[in-house]
Amino acid sequence: MIALILAAGVMSPQLVKLGNGLSMILDSDPREKMVTIVALVRAHDRPPRDLAALELVATAMALESKNFSKSEIDAITTYVGGSLRCQFVGDSIQVVLATAPTHFGAAATLLGDILQRATFTAESLTEARALLDAEHAKLSEDPAFVPLRALRDRLDAGPSALQPLSDDQAAGLYDFIVRPDRTAIAVVGNFDAAAVKSRLADSFEAWEKPLTAVRLPPPVAHSVPRSPAVAASSIVGPPPASPDFAAWMVACSALAMGKGSAMHTRLRDELGWTYEQSVSFTVRQRQTHALPFAVSHAASPGDLESELESIIASLPDRLTPAATARAKAYLSGWYRSGPAPPARRFAPFAQGHSDPASRAYWLAWWHLAGGSFTLDEAFLEATSKVTHDQVVAAARSFRSEFGAP
Amino acid sequence: MLEHLMLTPEIEAMAEAAECRLNGTTYREFVTLTVEGPAHRWREGISSLLQALEFNPTEARLAVERRVILEEIRLQDRRTLESVERDIWRSFFPDASPWAQRTSGEESAISTLTVERIKESFSHSFTRANLVFAVAGAVKESDVMAVATKALESLPAGEKLSAAAYAPQGRQKALIRGNLAGQGFAAPGIRDMEAYAAFAIAFSCLTESVRGRLKLDAFDEWFGPSEHGSIASFALRFRSGASAGDAIDHAIRSLPSSAGPSIGRTRRMLISSVEIAKNDPRTCSLHMGSGALCNRPDLLDDYARALADLSEEAVLRAAASIAAGVGQ
Numbered sequence: 117m118i119a120l121i122l123a124a125g126v127m128s129p130q131l132v133k134l135g136n137g138l139s140m141i142l143d144s145d146p147r148e149k150m151v152t153i154v155a156l157v158r159a160h161d162r163p164p165r166d167l168a169a170l171e172l173v174a175t176a177m178a179l180e181s182k183n184f185s186k187s188e189i190d191a192i193t194t195y196v197g198g199s200l201r202c203q204f205v206g207d208s209i210q211v212v213l214a215t216a217p218t219h220f221g222a223a224a225t226l227l228g229d230i231l232q233r234a235t236f237t238a239e240s241l242t243e244a245r246a247l248l249d250a251e252h253a254k255l256s257e258d259p260a261f262v263p264l265r266a267l268r269d270r271l272d273a274g275p276s277a278l279q280p281l282s283d284d285q286a287a288g289l290y291d292f293i294v295r296p297d298r299t300a301i302a303v304v305g306n307f308d309a310a311a312v313k314s315r316l317a318d319s320f321e322a323w324e325k326p327l328t329a330v331r332l333p334p335p336v337a338h339s340v341p342r343s344p345a346v347a348a349s350s351i352v353g354p355p356p357a358s359p360d361f362a363a364w365m366v367a368c369s370a371l372a373m374g375k376g377s378a379m380h381t382r383l384r385d386e387l388g389w390t391y392e393q394s395v396s397f398t399v400r401q402r403q404t405h406a407l408p409f410a411v412s413h414a415a416s417p418g419d420l421e422s423e424l425e426s427i428i429a430s431l432p433d434r435l436t437p438a439a440t441a442r443a444k445a446y447l448s449g450w451y452r453s454g455p456a457p458p459a460r461r462f463a464p465f466a467q468g469h470s471d472p473a474s475r476a477y478w479l480a481w482w483h484l485a486g487g488s489f490t491l492d493e494a495f496l497e498a499t500s501k502v503t504h505d506q507v508v509a510a511a512r513s514f515r516s517e518f519g520a521p
Numbered sequence: 522m523l524e525h526l527m528l529t530p531e532i533e534a535m536a537e538a539a540e541c542r543l544n545g546t547t548y549r550e551f552v553t554l555t556v557e558g559p560a561h562r563w564r565e566g567i568s569s570l571l572q573a574l575e576f577n578p579t580e581a582r583l584a585v586e587r588r589v590i591l592e593e594i595r596l597q598d599r600r601t602l603e604s605v606e607r608d609i610w611r612s613f614f615p616d617a618s619p620w621a622q623r624t625s626g627e628e629s630a631i632s633t634l635t636v637e638r639i640k641e642s643f644s645h646s647f648t649r650a651n652l653v654f655a656v657a658g659a660v661k662e663s664d665v666m667a668v669a670t671k672a673l674e675s676l677p678a679g680e681k682l683s684a685a686a687y688a689p690q691g692r693q694k695a696l697i698r699g700n701l702a703g704q705g706f707a708a709p710g711i712r713d714m715e716a717y718a719a720f721a722i723a724f725s726c727l728t729e730s731v732r733g734r735l736k737l738d739a740f741d742e743w744f745g746p747s748e749h750g751s752i753a754s755f756a757l758r759f760r761s762g763a764s765a766g767d768a769i770d771h772a773i774r775s776l777p778s779s780a781g782p783s784i785g786r787t788r789r790m791l792i793s794s795v796e797i798a799k800n801d802p803r804t805c806s807l808h809m810g811s812g813a814l815c816n817r818p819d820l821l822d823d824y825a826r827a828l829a830d831l832s833e834e835a836v837l838r839a840a841a842s843i844a845a846g847v848g849q
Contacts, residue, residue, distance in 0.1 A: 149796075250738030250758070257599045344595070374542070375533040385530045388588030391596060413595045414588060442538045449540025452559045455803070471801075 129302075129479060129489060132313050137297030138320050141479045141489045142312060143304045145472075150198065151220055151305035151312075153213045153227060154462075154476035158298045158484045160207035161401040164268075165335040167204070167275035170293060173236070173286050174209040176244035177294075178202035182233035186240075189226065196223045202230060204275075206463040207399050208484065209294065212473055217306045221315055227301075228319035231294060236286035248278060259411045263346040264396055266338035271350050271517075273398045273405050276335035288330030296323045302480040302489070304472045345417040347424045348409035349516040355402055356464075357486040360510070362498035364404070365465070367510035368395055370443035371431055372408040373450065377443070378427050378434055379408060387423070389415045397465045399485050408516075425516065432511040440504040448499050522626060522634055523642055524552045525586040526578040532569050539565030543573075547624045550687055550747060551814055552646075557803055560659035564668055567656070571672035576643050578636050590631055597625065601701055602741045605756040609696055609705035610745070613689035613752060620687055648679020655810040657802040688750040692846035695766070700738075702765045704773075705754035706843060711746050711817050711824075718827035719839040724753045725787040726780040726836075727843060730772040736760045748815035776840040784836050788828055795825040 129143035159170055178200060179186050193200045198214035211230055215223035255261045268274025281289075301320075303312055353364040372379045372395035383390045393410035408428065412420050454468025462477045464485070469475050483489040524545035536543040541558030556570040598604060607623065614621040622630075654673055656665050689707040696703040706724065709716035721744065728742050735757070742755040759765040772779075798804040799821055812820025 246738070246760070253758075254739050257601065259596070259599065374537045375530065376537045381530065384589060385585065388585035389592070391589050391592040411596070413592055438538075442534060445540045446537045446542075449537070449542065449558045449562070452540070453557065454542075 128309075130309060130313075131483075131489060132316075134296065134317060134321055134323075136321070136323055137295075138323060139300040139483055140313070140316055140320075141300065141302040141483060142307075142309050143302070143475065143479060144307050144309045144312075145304065146306050148305040148472055149217075150472065151215050151217050151223070151303060151307050152472040152476050153211075153215070153223060153301060153303050154473060154480050155211040155213075155227060155231060155299060155301045156477070156480040156484055157209040157231075157294050158207070158300075159204070159209060159293055160399055160485070162293070163272060163335075164274060164276040165279070165332055166289065166293070168277065168279055168335065169281055169285070169289050169332050170209060171204045171248060171275055171278060172241065172244050172281050173290050173293075174202055174204035175248050176236055176240045176286060177209070177230050177234040177290065178211070179240040179243060180235055180237070181229040182235055183229050184226070186243075189230075192222055192226045195219065196226075198223065200226070203461070205461050206397075208481070210462055210477070212462070212477075214473070220307060220312060224315050224319045228323075231299065232320075232323050234290055234294075236283045236290065238283055241281060241283060241286055245278070252278075258392075259341075259344050260346050260348065260392065260409050262338060262340050263348050264407055264409060266340050267348050267350060267407060268398055268405070269335075269338060271405060273350075273400050277338045279333045279336045281333070285330060285332055288328065289332065291325050291328060292330050295325050295327075296320065298484075300480040300483045300489075302476040302483075304476040304479070344411055344413040345415055345420045346409060346411050347417065347421040348407055349424060349428065351406045351408070351428070351514045351516050353404045353406060353510075355404060355485070356399060356482070356491065356495075359498075361404070362495065363502045363506040363510045364513075366440065366443050366447055366499060366502050366507045367431070367514070368397075368406045368408075369447040370435055370439055370507065370511065371395065371428065371514075372406075373443070374446040376439070376446070378431055378439075379410065379424070382427050383410050383412075383423065387415075389420065389423075397463070399464055428514055428516045431514065432508050435504070435508050435511060437504045440502075440507045443507065444499055444502060448496055451496060451499070522583070522586060522590065522631065523547075523639055523646075524554065525590060526582060526639060527554060527573040527576055527643075529573075529582070532572050535572065536566055536569035539569065541566035541569065543569060548811075549620055549624060549745070551811065553807060553810065555803065555806070563656075563658070563660045563665070567665065567668055571669060574647065574672055574676065576640070576647070578639055580636055583634065583636055583639070587631055587634070590625055591628060594623065594625055594628065597623075602703075602739055602756040602758065605696060605698065605701050605703035606705075606741070606743055606754055609694050609703045609754045609756070610752055612694045612696075613691060613705065613707065615690070644677070645679075646682065647676060649673065649676050650679040650681040651814075652676065653810040653813040655806040655813070657805040657809065687747055689752050693843075695769070697766050700760070700765075701756065701758050702769060703754060703756040704769055705752055706846065708744075708751040708753045710749040710751055711812075711815055711820065712748050714817070714823050714827045715831065715835065716839070717746065717751065718824060719831055719835040720751075720753070720843075721791060722784060722787050722828070722831065722836045723776065723780060723839040723843055725791060726783040726840065727772060727776050728755050729783055729787065730776065730779055731755070731757070731769055734768045734772055735765055746811075746815070746820075748817070773846075774844050776844045777837060780837060780840045781833070784833055788831070788836075792825055792828050795821050795828070 132140040196215035196219035201212045269276045354360045390412040395408045398405045457466045478492045479489045482491040539562045545554045556566045558566045611621045694705040708720045739758040745752045
């Protein structure tokens, strides 16, 4: 059964819900040359142990399936003239698949196998582990990567360190998490909506899985290097669907987003301590975490942390109407046109809407995290209506928690 | 340092208040200052960028930016493939050559820089003869020029600086460091676009072959097009136990015989990457600007045309030339 719901007053995008709970959001744009499909599987309610295992499962999902070997998956990806990436980032498993419009059917078949019929063997898990270790080694060249992972783990808001996983455990977790009612598939690009809707329904309508519990190995602690100094804090905020979310995000922007932010002004322009500081977001089921962080070779860890603490504490008093206006403008400019993240590591508010994959990501993300893809557009409007007083109040509510282990 | 000092906090705040983001990048032959943001805020974004041309650095700002650039260098040194690539590129030039230096400057040079020296560098290079202003996106040229002309015309005429000295020495450089390996090649300049495009296809066939021969944990490739002589390189991290040097050498030596079946696919991939670049305003404006500086204002179109028109024999000749450079 297919129920078609049109967004109020707008012909596109369209939401299609299948009887098994799978949501599909179709945004057809004939100006595009390709079709980009982003499937997100929600996992923002799971503990660090599960998230660590999901990192491995997500990487292994695209290596082999019941119907296709690894080389066949590679061949189909080449045949459809596109690219495939499957990973766990932030709060969800993400499958990103680009295809030529003429080959959408083959792409849908491949996506169907990855989401419904992935298989896990000792070989595929070993390969996935090697791929993940290599990726983490590369990402660890950024000194903030491991400390931020460790902080999220401690807050129950991100994966513990990678753990060994048997093929049975991987398959069990895959069945438990990768389910139609946890999944949103967004399609953006040049396609005929009726044909794509029908093709996706063919691939996913029969998707049903029994809900069976899985026993996973205990979590593993992160090993955090001591140098250089990295200060990171957590500020808890409202979930994305909350009416207070936009004001809270603008306050975070005033604190740490852009070169006019309080952190950049103090840590870089006044002290010259750091080239690297920003904020990273993690969205959980009932709250959002903003993790402002700074890296410095020049400052001691203690000095960097106390300076960051002081910037956060003094933000409400430093906020002027001009600073609020800048923070609003920066946030909406970034949201509209910010670049895609390196290596396509899609995560909320780490990117804008600059390309089809990013646009598809945001549609699916808002649907899962906020309850409706229409919040993608509505977030911009809500941001524009935020008042200075609301931002000051949000900054006053900041209760930061320090202590990357 | 010039790039850091031109984008003052005040100018950056002006751009950000207009939903835009300012950034600078220093390459070996030129500096780019970019502003990007939603098309409907183009006027304010471009005005903030042009404001950077009213250059007036202070001692206090210089002292802060010295510390910031030293931080930047320490962060760069953590990126292992980038370090291999930097060492490969340096090895194409004599130690004393400015082309052998880091683009961010060496520590010793940064600590002795003065405001006067930086102002001199600005006057020398930021002239009408040496500055290219490129805009891409949903804007009209006439509207943009109505805003930009006054600021651009206020610059001195200057004399066109030449990049002729930027000619890599030697044909090929190799580096193995632990489980890291890198390989660099002197390539034709974009003055001879046909030879450049043939080299680009052959080089892509080579990287594909290398990636197929080794179990890799990381791989990056770079292409530095220049008017008179380009450099192409790749760097990789291989899994322990692999004999990476031998595998890479073998891939290079066998390129003339192995490239054939890959040429068509590689050619299509490169043409497609040009299309992608033309549709991305940031990349497109960067290519228009750097192309114009290298006397090749229609760089992307010229490149796409050369890629499409090349004969397979021309690519195989480029492959033979790459193979002939092993060990030299």
